[in-house]
Amino acid sequence: MALRTIVKEGDPVLTKHCRPVTSFDERLHTLLDDMTETLLDAGGVGLAGPQVGVLRRVVVIDLDEDGMLELINPEIIEQSGEQDGMEGCLSVPGRWGMVKRPNVVKVKAQDRNGDWFEAEGEALIARCFCHELEHLDGHLFTEKAYRFLTPEEVETMGRAEEDEQ
Numbered sequence: 001m002a003l004r005t006i007v008k009e010g011d012p013v014l015t016k017h018c019r020p021v022t023s024f025d026e027r028l029h030t031l032l033d034d035m036t037e038t039l040l041d042a043g044g045v046g047l048a049g050p051q052v053g054v055l056r057r058v059v060v061i062d063l064d065e066d067g068m069l070e071l072i073n074p075e076i077i078e079q080s081g082e083q084d085g086m087e088g089c090l091s092v093p094g095r096w097g098m099v100k101r102p103n104v105v106k107v108k109a110q111d112r113n114g115d116w117f118e119a120e121g122e123a124l125i126a127r128c129f130c131h132e133l134e135h136l137d138g139h140l141f142t143e144k145a146y147r148f149l150t151p152e153e154v155e156t157m158g159r160a161e162e163d164e165q
């Protein structure tokens with residue numbers, strides 16, 4: 001495993017549409033392992049392919065005690081409710097904004113061997129599903145934020161929500 005460099009806002013790779021993964025091979029597994037290591041090192045919740053310069057539809061999400069979730073070619077298949085909260089991004093360091101998201105999101109995706117499965121997330125994980133999948137279509141949370149927060153606001157809104165994606 002190896003750490004990859006996290007691409008920052010302003011790099012055109014973050015605005016591109018990612019292609020589906022078609023080969024579930026060693027190269028993909030190395031990418032996923034590297035993305036996990038990079039995400040854990042950065043202390044974020046989620047990381048998408050373009051954030052390490054790879055224009056493929058891959059996402060890793062840290063589910064905390066439930067381990068890492070790997071989503072290959074993910075699609076949202078159901079969503080409900082609404083949440084309104086603070087959001088950040090490892091590719092947009094130091095900026096936080098308020099973004100409205102569905103509160104429950106179900107995705108279907110392939111695992112590293114190409115098998116399809118479904119996963120449901122709520123609250124932070126639902127937010128993360130939306131945020132990461134938008135990376136795969138070249139979009140950043142900064143386009144969705146209806147208000148950006150001052151450092152003081154970020155501090156007072158509580159560190160519980162402070163995880164970057």
Ligand code: CO
Nearest residue numbers: 089090091165
């Ligand atoms: Co992000």
